[in-house]
Amino acid sequence: MKNQYIKSLMDFMDNSPCNFLAVETIKKILTSYGFTEKKLENKFEVKSGDKFFVTKNDSAIFAFKIGKRPLYETGFKVVSAHSDSPCFRIKPNAEIAGEGGIVRLNTEVYGGPILYTWFDRPLSVAGRVILKGNDDLQPITRTIKIDRPLMCISHLAIHFNRAVNEGNPLSKQRDMLPIIAKVNDKFEADNMLLKLVAKNLKVKIEDIIDFDLMLYDIQPACTFGLNDEFISCGRLDDLSMAHAAITSLIEGKDEDATCVAAIFDNEETGSGTKQGAGSPVLSNIMQRIVLAQGGDFDTFSQAIARSFMISADNAHAFHPNYSSKYDPTNHPALGGGPCIKINANCKYMSDAHSAAIFKSLCIGADSPYQYFVNHSDVAGGSTLGNILTKQIDIEGVDVGNPLLAMHSVRETASTSDHINMIKVMTKFFSN
Secondary structure (H helix, E strand, C coil): CCCHHHHHHHHHHHCCCCHHHHHHHHHHHHHHCCCEECCCCCCCCCCCCCEEEEEECCCEEEEEECCCCCHHHHCEEEEEEECCCCEEEEEEEEEEECHHHEEEEEEEEECCCCHHHHECCCEEEEEEEEEEEEECCEEEEEEEECCCCCEEECCCCHHHCCCHHHCCCCCCCCCCCCEEEECCCHHHHCCHHHHHHHHHHCCCHHHEEEEEEEEEECCCCEEECCCCCEEEECCHHHHHHHHHHHHHHHHCCCCCCEEEEEEECCHHHCCCCCCCCCCCHHHHHHHHHHHHCCCCHHHHHHHHHCCEEEEECCEECCCCCCHHHECCCCCCCCCCCCEEEECCCCCCCCCHHHHHHHHHHHHHCCCCCEEEEECCCCCCCCCHHHHHCCCCCCEEEEEECEEECCCCCCEEEEHHHHHHHHHHHHHHCCC
C-alpha cells in the first residue's frame, strides 16, 4: 500500500500539468482545509487564527496561518517553492499546415527542458484562456486541461541520421514542433487550436481573447522499483516541493507563529516577473499583514529579523552512470533524505547558521539529511532563496530533495525523500 503522502503527491501531479493548474489545485486543497481567499485589490483584515491565501497572476499562491503571538515576537515561518517547470508554450497563430495535410503547432521553449525526452510520447494541452468580460480591463480567466492524447513530437528515423546516438543537435524551431492533425484542406487548419479550446470550454470562439497554453505529457505519475521506492513524473521540479510545503502548512501545529507557504512562478526563467521571487509580492503581503494588525514599518522590520525561510527547490541526485559530474565528497543519493544546498559564491542562501537550523529540524523529525554541493568545475544555478533576499533580508536555507533527470519530461525521485521532507517541514511549522 502506498503511503498517503505519495498518493496525495501523485494526484496533485496529475491534476497540475502546468503552473496555472497547480495553483488551481492548491486553492482547492487549501479551501477544503478551511482556508479562505483574499484578494490583493481589497483591504486586508487579519486576526489571530485566520487561515487564508492570495494569488498573483493565477500562477503564484501565498498561504498564511496567522499566529496568536505578535509578529514582532515570532517573525514569519516561510517555506517557498515554485509552480513552473520547463515545457513548450504554444505560440499565437500556431497552426502550420504542411505537405500531406499534416498540421503542426508552432511552439517555443519555456525554461531549460531536456529536449529529446519530449519525443515520441503522447502530449496534450493545459493552461489558461482569457475570455471577453463586461469590462475590457477585467476579462474572464478560465483554466483548461485536455485529458486525452492530442499530439506527438515525432523523432526523425535513425535511417536518415545514422549518427543520432552519437550526438544529435536539435533546433527548437525545426525539430520540436508537435503533430496535431491531418486535414484534407489546408483551410481546415485555420483556428484549429482555438476551435478545440472553445469546444472544451463550451464558449464561442469569438469570445477567446488570448491564452497561455502549454504542452504536457499525458501519462500519469507512477511509482516504480522492486518496492515502489521511486516515483516517475514530469514537473517534480518543483511541484513536489510545492506539495510538501502546502501539506506541511496544513498539518503544522504551531499556533503562536505566523506560518507561510509561498509558491512563486517563473523560477525557471529567472524569477523576474510580478509573480516571481524577484518581485516584492511576498514582502508587500507580509507588510500588509503587519499593518492590518496595527503595526508599522519598524514592527515589520522586527518581524523579518525574527523570521526564517526554507527555500525548497530540488537538487541533483547522484547518478551512478556519471560519477565524474559530481562533487568528490558530497553525493546526494535517492533515498538519502533532504539535501542542504551549499555554494561558496552565494548562489544559495544557505550558510552554516541556517544549515544548522535545518539539520536540527531533520534530527527532530527523525529524518536523514545530506548536502548538495556542485562539482567545482560545474557551474550551478540560482534558486528562490538568494533571489528573494533581494526583496526581503530574511534568514534562510536552500534545500531540496534529490532528483534524477532534472528537467526531463519525466523526472525520478525517491518516495521516502518526499515523506521525510514533509516530516521536516511539518516540524518547522510545529515548533
